[in-house]
Amino acid sequence: MKYSDEKSGVQINDSVIANFLAQFAEERHPNSFLFGATVLGKAIAPRVQAKLKTGLTADCLDIKFEDDILVQTKPSYGDNIMCEIICPNYRPQMATIRPGVFNKVEGTFVAPEITTWESHLSVEKRIKNIKMIPVEQQTKGxxxxxxxxxxxxxxxxxxxxxxxxxxxxxxxxxxxxxxxxxxxxxxxxxxxxxxxxxxxxxxxxxxxxxxxxxxxxxxxxxxxxxxxxxxxxxxxxxxxxxxxxxxxxxxxxxxxxxxx
Known part of the structure; x- marks a missing residue:
């Protein structure tokens, strides 16, 4: 993605990224959006979901497609059972996926076609970054x-x-x-x-x-x-x-x- 108004001085933050993704979805109509269940992913995904008025399943441990329906698996009821969630009536289907739940699979795959999408979205300067302070990780990952x-x-x-x-x-x-x-x-x-x-x-x-x-x-x-x-x-x-x-x-x- 390329932000077209580089002279505006708008600082890229969670809200700005969510605006871009929402506009992209409205123009291109993707079937699904998948986000990592990371600090950044958890901040952006619900903002996009609210703008698009669709569904979002958080912290999935597994996903699969049944035709064009995204079946999302996550723990429920105090983590005692696994449930499957679908969003059949709204698009895009959205989920955040926990890091590390999928294995890397070796094999020969067809490289996906990459297209460029350029946004001319006007962003309001409602949020200003005053200072960036990195969070120190207390324990090794x-x-x-x-x-x-x-x-x-x-x-x-x-x-x-x-x-x-x-x-x-x-x-x-x-x-x-x-x-x-x-x-x-x-x-x-x-x-x-x-x-x-x-x-x-x-x-x-x-x-x-x-x-x-x-x-x-x-x-x-x-x-x-x-x-x-x-x-x-x-x-x-x-x-x-x-x-x-x-x-x-x-x-x-x-x-x-x-x-x-």
């Missing part, structure tokens, strides 16, 4: 981590957490948690793995004291290697694990810490 140690209720005591971080430092891993552990002061949504947290695809993940609710497993079941430790031999997490150890989490961690 769990979504891009290649090695992860996941902690659940069965690994929530102070000593176990301390050993887990020692092991993580030794193997250059990130520590992720299930939803209940975000209530502890040392964790936040930035550490959470699952449908309401982050989707991860590490080379290896070690699940400690995690029972294996679908809210969590949906966010990490695409890991290359899954190792799980739980004292309950019937824990559902074992059903998706490559290696399983039935026993005390703290004893397992302590021995692992001594061996590396």
């Amino acid at each position: 769990i979504s891009d981590a290649k090695k992860i140690i996941g902690l659940g209720r069965g690994a929530s005591d102070t000593e176990t957490i301390k050993i887990a971080f020692e092991v993580a430092n030794k193997i250059n891993a990130q520590v992720g948690v299930t939803r209940p552990l975000t209530e502890l002061d040392i964790y936040s949504i930035e550490n959470q793995i699952g449908q309401s947290g982050h989707t991860v695809k590490p080379n290896v993940i070690i699940n400690l004291g995690i029972q294996g609710a679908s809210q969590y497993t949906t966010g990490m079941d695409k890991a290359d290697l899954i190792i799980s430790v739980n004292s309950d031999r019937n824990a559902p997490i074992f059903d998706i694990s490559d290696y399983a150890y039935v026993g005390d989490v703290k004893e397992f961690l302590t021995e692992l810490n001594l061996q590396i």
Whole structure:
């Protein structure tokens, strides 16, 4: 996209981008708009949706087309079930997609044809950027981590957490948690793995004291290697694990810490 009035001094922000996209949709009538469920995507998508008076499904974990209908899958009812949402009567169909939920597929594909669209939209100077202050990320991105140690209720005591971080430092891993552990002061949504947290695809993940609710497993079941430790031999997490150890989490961690 090219903004035609370069001498106007209009600063590009979320509202300006939304105006451009809305005008584009009104002129070109696209079937669907897909946005990343990022800070920028979440800011722009609802603005565009409101301008076009169509539907928007946020934080999708999967999408597919049935003819020209976009079927959007996302967690609902406290992340306990997955629901499919469609918008059959309005266009464009809109959704935000969580980063990392799709695998890259190798193959031969036909390159799409790229066309240029130029807007002559007049933008009101209602918003002025006074100062840009970058937000410092408090934790390393769990979504891009290649090695992860996941902690659940069965690994929530102070000593176990301390050993887990020692092991993580030794193997250059990130520590992720299930939803209940975000209530502890040392964790936040930035550490959470699952449908309401982050989707991860590490080379290896070690699940400690995690029972294996679908809210969590949906966010990490695409890991290359899954190792799980739980004292309950019937824990559902074992059903998706490559290696399983039935026993005390703290004893397992302590021995692992001594061996590396």
